[in-house]
Amino acid sequence: MFNNFFHKLASPKYFYGFSGRLLPWLATGFILLTLAGLYYGLVKAPPDYQQGDSYRIMFVHVPSAWMSLFIYVVMAGAGAIGLVWRIKLAEVISISSASVGASFTFLALVTGSIWGKPMWGTWWVWDARLTSELILLFLYLGIIALHNAIDDKRIAARATAILAIVGVVNIPIIHYSVEWWNTLHQGPTVTKFDAPSIHLSMLIPLLLMAVAFKLYYLMVVLMRARCEVIERERNTGWVKQLVESQ
Amino acid sequence: MNSDSLTRAYTLLLKRDLILAIRRRAEMLNPLLFFVLVTSLFPLGIGAYPELLETIGPGIIWVAALLAAMLSLDGIFRSDFEDGTLEQFLLSSHPVSVLVLAKVLAHWLITGLPLLLVAPLLGILLGLPADAIRTLLLTLLLGTPVLSLLGAVGVALTVGLRKGGMILSLLVLPLYVPLLIFAANAVDTAAAGLPVTAHLSFISALLVLALSLSPLATAAALRISLS
Numbered sequence: 001m002f003n004n005f006f007h008k009l010a011s012p013k014y015f016y017g018f019s020g021r022l023l024p025w026l027a028t029g030f031i032l033l034t035l036a037g038l039y040y041g042l043v044k045a046p047p048d049y050q051q052g053d054s055y056r057i058m059f060v061h062v063p064s065a066w067m068s069l070f071i072y073v074v075m076a077g078a079g080a081i082g083l084v085w086r087i088k089l090a091e092v093i094s095i096s097s098a099s100v101g102a103s104f105t106f107l108a109l110v111t112g113s114i115w116g117k118p119m120w121g122t123w124w125v126w127d128a129r130l131t132s133e134l135i136l137l138f139l140y141l142g143i144i145a146l147h148n149a150i151d152d153k154r155i156a157a158r159a160t161a162i163l164a165i166v167g168v169v170n171i172p173i174i175h176y177s178v179e180w181w182n183t184l185h186q187g188p189t190v191t192k193f194d195a196p197s198i199h200l201s202m203l204i205p206l207l208l209m210a211v212a213f214k215l216y217y218l219m220v221v222l223m224r225a226r227c228e229v230i231e232r233e234r235n236t237g238w239v240k241q242l243v244e245s246q
Numbered sequence: 247m248n249s250d251s252l253t254r255a256y257t258l259l260l261k262r263d264l265i266l267a268i269r270r271r272a273e274m275l276n277p278l279l280f281f282v283l284v285t286s287l288f289p290l291g292i293g294a295y296p297e298l299l300e301t302i303g304p305g306i307i308w309v310a311a312l313l314a315a316m317l318s319l320d321g322i323f324r325s326d327f328e329d330g331t332l333e334q335f336l337l338s339s340h341p342v343s344v345l346v347l348a349k350v351l352a353h354w355l356i357t358g359l360p361l362l363l364v365a366p367l368l369g370i371l372l373g374l375p376a377d378a379i380r381t382l383l384l385t386l387l388l389g390t391p392v393l394s395l396l397g398a399v400g401v402a403l404t405v406g407l408r409k410g411g412m413i414l415s416l417l418v419l420p421l422y423v424p425l426l427i428f429a430a431n432a433v434d435t436a437a438a439g440l441p442v443t444a445h446l447s448f449i450s451a452l453l454v455l456a457l458s459l460s461p462l463a464t465a466a467a468l469r470i471s472l473s
Contacts, residue, residue, distance in 0.1 A: 083466070131423075135420045135423050138416070138419070138420040139420050139421075141416065142413075142416040142417045142420060145413050145416050145417075146403060146404070146413060146416075146417060149404075149407050149409070149410075149413050150406075150407065155470055155471075155473060158470045159403050159467065159470050159471070162399070162403065162463055162466055162467050162470065163399075163403060163417060165463070166396075166399055166421065166460075166463050167420075167421070169455070169459075
């Protein structure tokens with residue numbers, strides 16, 4: 001049954017209809033979770049004993065940083081699926097993810113910089129994690145540039161998939177850079193193996209925001225993928241029917 | 247197709263690329279000159295303070311090596327792409343990744359290895375201590391093949407494009423960053439008189455990783471670029 005579902009989903013026509021029905025749910029979930037996360041994060045959570053109120057930017061910063069890595073892995077994974085099984089939809093998802101991922105990376109850098117000014121006293125330090133995030137942004141921009149440079153959409157998608165897979169080697173380096181270089185950026189506080197060193201009242205809004213960001217990504221990537229699918233399939237019968245019916 | 251004929255194809259391809267390079271000796275010198283020129287521009291731009299040069303020397307030399315390697319990358323596949331030889335490689339019964347490895351090795355012998363010859367000279371120009379120069383040579387020996395191997399992936403992806411050069415640097419430079427960090431740091435550490443085994447091990451690990459995986463990626467990229 002599952003197999004059947006995925007087979008159907010991989011067909012552009014079915015995907016277009018299915019994602020169209022999914023979008024309102026994703027949007028509702030995103031708005032509700034964001035409101036809840038912001039309420040608990042900005043109003044309910046107590047101020048930090050050292051950082052005061054300025055730590056609250058973390059509720060945007062940390063989920064964006066997580067998303068920047070997550071989307072890259074999704075992009076490379078979808079790209080690999082597209083390369084191996086020649087599933088067009090995987091290619092579309094892969095390339096639609098690139099600019100969303102780049103935006104999240106940029107957001108993580110900007111919010112980190114805004115937080116860094118009062119906390120560390122400077123907008124930017126050449127710390128390992130910041131640098132890796134910057135390199136991640138460059139990787140995203142390289143992928144977008146390569147995609148724009150190749151005229152044939154299918155070849156472009158496959159070329160960027162290769163580049164994304166090569167770049168994925170960089171992801172573990174980014175993730176473990178904290179332990180390797182151990183510089184100015186604070187160590188991980190949520191995924192430590194013993195009890196997390198973040199208090200529950202701050203953890204809950206953080207996780208709410210993280211899920212909200214995931215839903216947002218899903219929503220935007222589906223919207224972009226729908227455009228891309230329509231553009232690629234513009235000569236097929238179902239797209240013509242769709243255009244005529246509207 | 248047995249392994250003997252594959253070895254033969256590999257050595258023939260290597261020999262062909264080397265002969266082609268030796269016939270055009272002037273072109274071989276260009277990356278080398280670029281390397282020396284860029285490095286010697288820094289003291290002119292920053293000011294020739296010995297302590298300052300010693301601190302930033304390793305980084306400058308490595309960045310210059312990286313740029314020199316990147317500028318010469320385009321030559322790996324360009325002429326073969328233009329005269330159709332590359333398509334013959336893809337059509338041959340040999341695994342493309344092995345043929346790619348021969349081409350990358352040739353490229354490294356032509357453009358990477360000569361950098362090692364002038365690097366000690368540049369080290370002296372920038373006032374690096376002897377220990378640091380030894381480490382610099384070791385890091386260049388281990389690191390420049392990584393530059394060629396990773397660069398080959400980028401070239402393979404952009405070889406069919408009209409304006410590939412600019413995009414190539416966008417694709418390749420971020421991938422070079424870990425190598426740059428560890429190599430320049432190793433030379434710095436050596437200059438301070440500390441052991442650099444860990445750095446060298448890490449660069450070796452990068453080399454092994456690039457050696458085993460990048461020819462596969464390059465071959466796949468070539469197939470896409472020529473499709």
